[in-house]
Structures are given as C-alpha cells and as structure tokens.
Amino acid sequence: MANVKCNPDLVRERAKCSFDVNELIHLIDGGENATKEKRHFEETIFSVKELQDAVPEEYLSHKDRYENAVRKATILRDVCREYMKKYNYKPNRFRVGHGVFKDVSPFLLHDGMFVATIIGQGTPEQQAEWLPKAENMQIIGTYAQTELGHGSFIRGLETRATYDPKTEEFILNNATLSSFKWWPGGLGSTVNHCIVVAQLFINGKSYGIQPFIVQIRDLNTHKPLPGVKVGEIGPKMGFQTANNGFLGFENFRIPRMNMLMKNAQVLKDGTFVKGMNEKLTYGTMVMVRVGIVGDCSLNTSLAATIAVRYSAVRHQSKIKAKEPEVQILDYVTQQHKLFIAIASSHVFRNVYSWLSKSYLNVMKDLAQGKQDHLPELHATACCLKAVCSRDAGSVVEECRLACGGHGYMTSSNLPLVYGFTIATVTYEGEQTVLLLQTARYLVKAWLAALQGKVLAPSVSYLSDWLKNDNVRWQNTPEGIVKGFQHVAAGKVKAAYDTIQKYIKLGKDYEDAWNLASVQLMKASEAHSRSILCEVSWGEVIRTSASPNLLQVLKQLAQLYLVYWTLETSGDFLVYSNISKDDIAILREKYEELLAAIRPNAVGLVDAFDLRDEILHSTLGSYDGRVYERLMEEALKSPLNQESVNASFHKYLKPLMEKAKL
Numbered sequence: 001m002a003n004v005k006c007n008p009d010l011v012r013e014r015a016k017c018s019f020d021v022n023e024l025i026h027l028i029d030g031g032e033n034a035t036k037e038k039r040h041f042e043e044t045i046f047s048v049k050e051l052q053d054a055v056p057e058e059y060l061s062h063k064d065r066y067e068n069a070v071r072k073a074t075i076l077r078d079v080c081r082e083y084m085k086k087y088n089y090k091p092n093r094f095r096v097g098h099g100v101f102k103d104v105s106p107f108l109l110h111d112g113m114f115v116a117t118i119i120g121q122g123t124p125e126q127q128a129e130w131l132p133k134a135e136n137m138q139i140i141g142t143y144a145q146t147e148l149g150h151g152s153f154i155r156g157l158e159t160r161a162t163y164d165p166k167t168e169e170f171i172l173n174n175a176t177l178s179s180f181k182w183w184p185g186g187l188g189s190t191v192n193h194c195i196v197v198a199q200l201f202i203n204g205k206s207y208g209i210q211p212f213i214v215q216i217r218d219l220n221t222h223k224p225l226p227g228v229k230v231g232e233i234g235p236k237m238g239f240q241t242a243n244n245g246f247l248g249f250e251n252f253r254i255p256r257m258n259m260l261m262k263n264a265q266v267l268k269d270g271t272f273v274k275g276m277n278e279k280l281t282y283g284t285m286v287m288v289r290v291g292i293v294g295d296c297s298l299n300t301s302l303a304a305t306i307a308v309r310y311s312a313v314r315h316q317s318k319i320k321a322k323e324p325e326v327q328i329l330d331y332v333t334q335q336h337k338l339f340i341a342i343a344s345s346h347v348f349r350n351v352y353s354w355l356s357k358s359y360l361n362v363m364k365d366l367a368q369g370k371q372d373h374l375p376e377l378h379a380t381a382c383c384l385k386a387v388c389s390r391d392a393g394s395v396v397e398e399c400r401l402a403c404g405g406h407g408y409m410t411s412s413n414l415p416l417v418y419g420f421t422i423a424t425v426t427y428e429g430e431q432t433v434l435l436l437q438t439a440r441y442l443v444k445a446w447l448a449a450l451q452g453k454v455l456a457p458s459v460s461y462l463s464d465w466l467k468n469d470n471v472r473w474q475n476t477p478e479g480i481v482k483g484f485q486h487v488a489a490g491k492v493k494a495a496y497d498t499i500q501k502y503i504k505l506g507k508d509y510e511d512a513w514n515l516a517s518v519q520l521m522k523a524s525e526a527h528s529r530s531i532l533c534e535v536s537w538g539e540v541i542r543t544s545a546s547p548n549l550l551q552v553l554k555q556l557a558q559l560y561l562v563y564w565t566l567e568t569s570g571d572f573l574v575y576s577n578i579s580k581d582d583i584a585i586l587r588e589k590y591e592e593l594l595a596a597i598r599p600n601a602v603g604l605v606d607a608f609d610l611r612d613e614i615l616h617s618t619l620g621s622y623d624g625r626v627y628e629r630l631m632e633e634a635l636k637s638p639l640n641q642e643s644v645n646a647s648f649h650k651y652l653k654p655l656m657e658k659a660k661l
C-alpha cells in the first residue's frame with residue numbers, strides 16, 4: 001500500500017504518527033506471522049477476478065443480487081478450500097466476506113450456525129454422518145428457530161415434532177401461520193438442510209424444544225420435498241444477500257436419528273431421556289453471542305477507518321478567520337465523534353478475546369460433566385452481546401453522520417455497514433431480552449451476596465460493595481473501573497429493592513419483576529459496562545508493546561473509560577462518591593486525550609489493516625482519492641449510460657407540453 005499515490009493530507013497524517021503502525025497490526029492479528037498469513041490469504045482472494053463486481057451490486061435487482069452473491073459464495077468456497085489445502089491455514093471468512101459480498105454471504109448461517117449446531121448438539125455418530133458432508137458442502141444448511149409468532153420466547157415455539165414409535169420417525173407440522181419459521185438465513189432459496197428447532201411431543205406429552213436436522217429440498221433438483229413449504233421473506237433494511245426465508249411442514253417425516261441427541265435423547269420405544277441441563281440445547285446461541293462481540297469490533301473498525309480517513313481529507317470551514325479551511329478532523333467535535341469508534345473497536349476485540357477464553361473453558365468443563373460456570377457464561381455473553389451490538393450500531397451511525405452528505409451515499413459503504421451492524425442488536429437474542437436474562441443472574445447474585453455467599457468472579461464486586469459502599473473517588477483508570485462497579489452494584493441493589501417494594505405492596509414476583517424491569521435492564525447495562533471497562537483496561541496494561549505504542553493504547557483505553565463516565569455522569573453522581581469537581585477534571589482529561597490521539601488518528605485506523613477491497617468505500621480508501629472516487633462511482637449509474645432517458649419523451653415532455661396549453 002505504501003507506493004500508492006496518496007492524498008497529501010493523508011501523507012502528512014501518516015508522517016506524524018508516533019508509533020509503528022505495523023507493530024499495532026501485528027498485535028491485533030496475534031503476531032507478525034499471523035499478519036503475513038492474513039495478507040497472503042486476502043491477496044489471493046482479492047486477486048480472483050470472478051469475485052470482483054463489474055457493476056456495483058446496488059444497481060442489480062433483488063434476484064440478480066442474490067444470484068450474484070451465490071455465484072461468488074461458491075467461488076469463494078472453492079478458493080478457500082484450495083487455499084486451506086495448500087497452506088494448511090484456517091482463514092477468517094467473515095473479514096474477507098465483507099469484501100466479497102459487501103453485505104453478507106448466503107452461506108453465513110451454514111458456516112455460522114448449521115455446522116456449529118451439528119458439532120455442539122450432535123452425538124459422535126450424528127457428527128460422523130453429517131459433519132463431513134456439511135463441511136465440504138455436499139449439503140448446505142441453516143438454523144431455523146425463529147417463527148412468525150415467536151423469536152425471543154423460544155419455549156413458545158409452535159413447530160411440532162411428534163414421535164411415532166411404530167415407524168421410529170418424527171412427524172413435523174406447522175399447523176398455524178404463526179408457527180412458520182421466519183428469518184433463517186439461506187432458507188429462501190439456498191439451503192437443502194436445516195436445523196429445525198421444534199417442540200417435541202411423545203404420546204401427547206410435550207418435552208420442550210429440541211433440535212432436528214431436516215432435509216427440505218431435493219439434492220438434485222433443489223425442489224422442496226413433498227410436505228415442505230419454503231420461500232424467501234423479501235427485502236429488508238440490510239442483509240439483502242443473506243437470503244432469509246420462511247418454512248412450514250405438513251406431516252413431514254424424518255427418522256428418529258435426526259433429532260440431535262448429544263443432550264436429550266428419544267429412544268426407539270419413545271422413552272425420553274433428559275440431558276444434563278435442558279439449557280444446553282441453547283448452546284449454539286451462546287457461541288454466536290460470543291462471536292458477535294468480535295464481529296462488533298470488526299464492524300466498528302470498518303466505519304472508523306472510513307470516517308477518519310475521510311475527515312483527514314475533507315476540508316470545510318475555518319477555525320480561525322484568517323487561516324485556510326481546516327481538515328474536519330481538527331474540529332474537536334469531530335474527534336469526539338470518531339475517536340470513541342477507534343477506542344470501542346479495541347475494547348470489543350479485547351473483551352471478545354477474554355469472553356472466548358471463558359467460553360472455551362466452560363465447554364471443556366461441560367465435556368467433563370461440570371456445569372457450575374454455565375450460568376455465569378450465559379449471563380456475561382447475554383449482556384456483552386447486547387451492549388456491544390448496540391454500541392457498535394450507534395458508533396457506526398455516528399461515523400456515517402460525521403461524513404456529512406457523502407456519508408449518506410451508498411458508495412461510502414457506511415449505510416451498508418450500518419445495515420449489517422444494527423442487525424446484531426436484534427438477531428441471536430433481542431437486546432432487552434438478553435439484558436433481562438443477565439438481570440436474572442444479577443438479582444440472584446445480589447441475594448447470594450446478602451447471604452454472605454462467595455460470588456462468581458464477574459459479580460464479586462457486588463459483595464465488595466456490600467461490605468463498603470463508601471469508597472473515595474479516584475480520578476485514575478483503576479478508580480474509574482471501581483466507579484463503574486459501584487454504579488452497577490448501586491443499580492442492582494435499587495432494582496432488587498424495587499422488586500421487594502412491589503412484592504410488599506401485594507404484587508406477585510413476576511409482576512414486580514415487570515414493574516422493575518427498566519431498572520433491571522439498566523442495571524444489566526451498567527454491569528456490562530463495568531466488565532467492558534475492567535477487562536479492556538486490564539488487557540491493555542498487560543500488553544507487551546513498545547513504549548510508544550503502549551502509550552497510544554493506554555490513551556485509547558482511558559478515552560473509553562472517561563467517555564463513558566462523562567456520558568453516564570448522572571449515574572456516577574447518584575451511585576458513587578464522584579464530585580462535580582471530579583467531573584470537571586475528567587472533562588479536561590477527555591479533551592487532553594482527544595488532543596493526544598489526534599496526530600495518530602490515521603495511523604490508528606491504518607492499523608486495522610482493512611484493504612480497500614474490504615472497505616468498499618469512496619470515502620475511506622487508503623489513497624484518500626475521495627472526490628475522484630465519488631465521481632467515478634456516480635458515473636457507473638445506469639442513468640449515466642445514456643444522455644437522455646426514455647422517461648423524458650414518455651412523461652416529462654408531455655407534462656411540459658400539457659402545461660403550455
């Protein structure tokens with residue numbers, strides 16, 4: 001990239017960077033070798049001509065866009081397969097996916113949930129049957145759980161799987177419209193198999209929801225099998241190429257062994273054997289929630305790179321009347337909008353790495369029959385997924401707005417990035433619903449703290465606070481982290497007390513919970529924020545890097561802490577010993593941090609190492625040729641391929657002529 005002829009502002013920005021950009025790239029990637037491998041892989045993918053679109057896909061029809069996405073998905077699959085064989089390298093398909101599809105792959109659910117559910121929910125025999133076929137794409141699948149009538153409350157799903165011991169089969173039925181599966185990616189026209197999550201019935205008795213692997217289309221003709229009604233749900237706000245679909249069954253029979261039986265089992269005679277914990281059926285969702293935290297880091301870095309580079313190139317208005325128009329990045333308000341995006345991407349990445357480790361540890365425990373840490377993992381993954389996805393959505397939108405009118409252009413790619421980022425707030429568990437799951441855990445933890453019990457590490461601050469809620473405020477990163485814990489503890493206590501108050505007034509527990517649920521949700525958010533602050537600050541101070549880089553990483557981590565303290569200062573005034581003077585000191589600190597980060601802003605986004613082919617942005621390319629690219633892209637519009645459009649003769653001219661009469 002270094003030889004590309006760049007916009008002079010970007011050249012100047014890069015020259016004043018105080019740290020080694022390559023060092024940060026390697027740190028993010030996990031080592032110099034990892035960067036080399038990543039770059040080699042990406043170079044290979046983006047040099048495949050067939051993966052490059054001649055016409056921007058926004059000009060294609062819905063159908064053509066889908067077909068183009070499938071075409072590219074199959075080529076990408078082949079190239080990756082060859083690459084993996086040749087180099088024994090497992091690539092990050094999500095990262096290059098943004099480049100190849102701009103939006104998302106029609107195979108997203110195959111990779112993200114179908115294969116993962118076979119691994120997580122299948123017995124060794126079932127894995128041996130389906131995993132090789134799924135991994136080499138002999139079968140293509142999705143995860144079909146959500147229905148028209150139910151998404152959040154999965155115990156309310158209506159799709160039925162009724163066991164017939166005579167034939168040793170399950171009979172699938174969707175008797176009502178609301179029971180139709182609705183949303184699964186790839187279901188519309190791509191997949192031939194699904195994990196169907198359905199209510200199990202044996203001898204008229206319900207045994208809760210279970211996962212079934214179901215073939216829905218003929219492998220040769222791709223026609224829906226008899227008894228299957230399947231189709232696509234139509235255009236959405238984003239995810240246009242994900243091919244989300246609907247599905248219903250009418251007396252559709254599948255063999256007994258198609259129920260994934262790693263947890264619960266149905267024996268030949270119809271005996272139901274309970275698993276160790278029925279919530280293990282929800283395992284794929286926990287895994288994807290963890291992954292979404294990592295995805296939030298990537299999405300945020302895409303938007304930050306585009307908006308920061310554009311802000312370095314764009315000049316508008318003046319700070320001092322007699323001086324030239326400034327780079328908009330010099331406006332402190334612009335820095336306020338953008339630097340939190342850079343900082344958030346690092347925070348999400350560090351927290352994702354921490355959460356992934358916890359996830360893997362719990363999976364190891366479960367394999368040995370130990371489930372003590374599962375509730376803590378579930379609670380942590382729920383609130384982090386909810387808060388990170390919401391933050392990422394807000395940050396991406398702020399980056400888009402920070403690009404003014406050009407941020408509204410599809411060619412900036414910011415609208416598309418916003419489209420797939422904001423979807424993460426809803427899918428894999430709607431944010432409020434997940435925050436309330438964590439609140440259940442927090443309330444239990446609070447009760448345990450009141451009873452003097454030892455709490456799990458992520459909530460042990462509740463006991464500390466109970467012992468001493470009168471800690472002197474300290475304007476240090478560690479002091480701020482403590483402050484976030486005090487806010488969280490104060491909010492958990494307040495929510496708990498509110499529940500108790502309603503119970504004393506005669507409400508039953510469930511109604512009291514609902515009445516207190518805004519407070520519960522906020523307590524859960526505060527808990528999540530305290531984890532984000534504690535973990536990210538802890539990771540940064542443990543990082544081994546050169547002094548120059550470490551200084552910048554600490555500035556970013558502190559910016560995150562101070563930004564969120566100021567954003568939620570009302571909470572701090574209520575629940576901690578912060579004073580108005582402390583807040584004034586933090587405001588000053590915030591301004592100092594913005595100024596300190598300013599010279600490194602372009603270097604910091606360069607260190608996300610996002611190739612132009614991944615960014616897909618007229619505003620964010622490495623060379624900063626913003627206006628040239630905007631014009632080049634505009635000229636690709638089909639309306640610019642003719643000097644006079646037919647609508648002139650058909651409609652405009654007659655209109656003008658009528659007006660003359």
Ligand SMILES: CCCCCCCC/C=C\CCC/C=C/C(=O)SCCNC(=O)CCNC(=O)[C@H](O)C(C)(C)COP(=O)(O)OP(=O)(O)OC[C@H]1O[C@@H](n2cnc3c(N)ncnc32)[C@H](O)[C@@H]1OP(=O)(O)O
Binds near residue numbers: 094152374426428
């Ligand atoms: C680095 C890059 C990686 C990129 C990664 C990107 C991946 C992208 C891949 C794919 C794209 C995905 C596209 C989208 C797919 C989907 O959306 S699939 C559908 C997802 N659906 C949901 O998430 C539904 C949300 N609802 C639920 O999860 C549940 O219904 C519920 C809200 C949890 C409630 O369940 P239920 O009513 O049964 O439970 P409760 O009565 O409330 O609670 C009972 C107790 O169970 C505990 N519990 C609940 N869930 C779990 C769990 N998963 N694990 C462990 N324990 C669980 C809960 O805490 C209660 O415990 P308690 O009684 O002790 O309090």
Ligand SMILES: Cc1cc2nc3c(=O)[nH]c(=O)nc-3n(C[C@H](O)[C@H](O)[C@H](O)COP(=O)(O)OP(=O)(O)OC[C@H]3O[C@@H](n4cnc5c(N)ncnc54)[C@H](O)[C@@H]3O)c2cc1C
Binds near residue numbers: 244
């Ligand atoms: C882009 C996209 C891709 C998706 N892909 C898939 C897929 O591949 N497979 C699949 O199975 N599903 C998929 N989904 C579905 C997704 O998982 C659900 O939409 C999601 O879980 C939310 O459920 P819902 O739509 O029923 O929302 P609802 O639950 O109806 O939410 C509506 C409102 O009700 C509130 N609410 C609901 N319950 C409660 C409660 N208990 N307490 C307080 N408030 C509550 C919510 O907070 C929200 O404000 C996808 C969705 C999207 C947007």
